[in-house]
Amino acid sequence: xxxxxxxxxxxxxxxxxxKGLSQDRFALMCGVDRSYMGRIERxxxxxxxxxxxxxAQTLECDPASLLPKLAESQ
Amino acid sequence: xxxxxxxxxxxxxxxxxxKGLSQDRFALMCGVDRSYMGRIERxxxxxxxxxxxxxAQTLECDPASLLPKLAESQ
Numbered sequence: 001x002x003x004x005x006x007x008x009x010x011x012x013x014x015x016x017x018x019k020g021l022s023q024d025r026f027a028l029m030c031g032v033d034r035s036y037m038g039r040i041e042r043x044x045x046x047x048x049x050x051x052x053x054x055x056a057q058t059l060e061c062d063p064a065s066l067l068p069k070l071a072e073s074q
Numbered sequence: 075x076x077x078x079x080x081x082x083x084x085x086x087x088x089x090x091x092x093k094g095l096s097q098d099r100f101a102l103m104c105g106v107d108r109s110y111m112g113r114i115e116r117x118x119x120x121x122x123x124x125x126x127x128x129x130a131q132t133l134e135c136d137p138a139s140l141l142p143k144l145a146e147s148q
Contacts, residue, residue, distance in 0.1 A: 004124055046122045049141070050078055057144075064138035067123070070131075 006043030007068035008052075013041040015059045015066060029058045080117030081142035082126075087115045089133045089140060103132045 016026045027037035039045045040055075047055075049063075056063035090100050101111035113119045114129075121129075123137075130137040 004127055008123060046124045048120045048122050049082060049126055050120045052123055053078055053144075062144070064141050067138050067141075070127075070136070 002043060004043075004068065005046050008047070008066065009041040009043035011066045011068060012055055012059075015061055016041075019059055026058065030054060076117060078117075078142065079120050082121070082140065083115040083117035085140045085142060086129055086133075089135055090115075093133055095133075100132065104128060 013023075016023065021029070023037055023041065024034055027034045030037070032040075036045070040047055040051075052066060053063050056066055059066075090097070095103070097111055097115065098108055101108045104111070106114075110119070114121055114125075126140060127137050130140055133140075
């Protein structure tokens, strides 16, 4: 699980940075606690598909684009 | 959330049927309780991204292919 969560967190962080958002700003926009967002990006938590859609909506990207390729997740 | 979970459950069910698997067989292969699999397919639960990958692995498909398009999920 860790590998998947870590790869997913990295993709979320990359997309956030591509949008020029700080982690604090992004957490605020998503209505997510700042420290929890840090744990998501570090791959320390296993988010739900619903949370994936919420983050993608804020990042204005397709949720599928945040999913790591299977090789990356093993 | 319900719309997303329902759309996701439908996609999982469609892919399962395309593989010719019964819900019982699919649940067994995934190591998931039979009644819980029914709830997933009916969109009554909000699965994690990790569970999405496990289901996709058993269905031998790309996890992203199970994700409903944004329009379907609203």
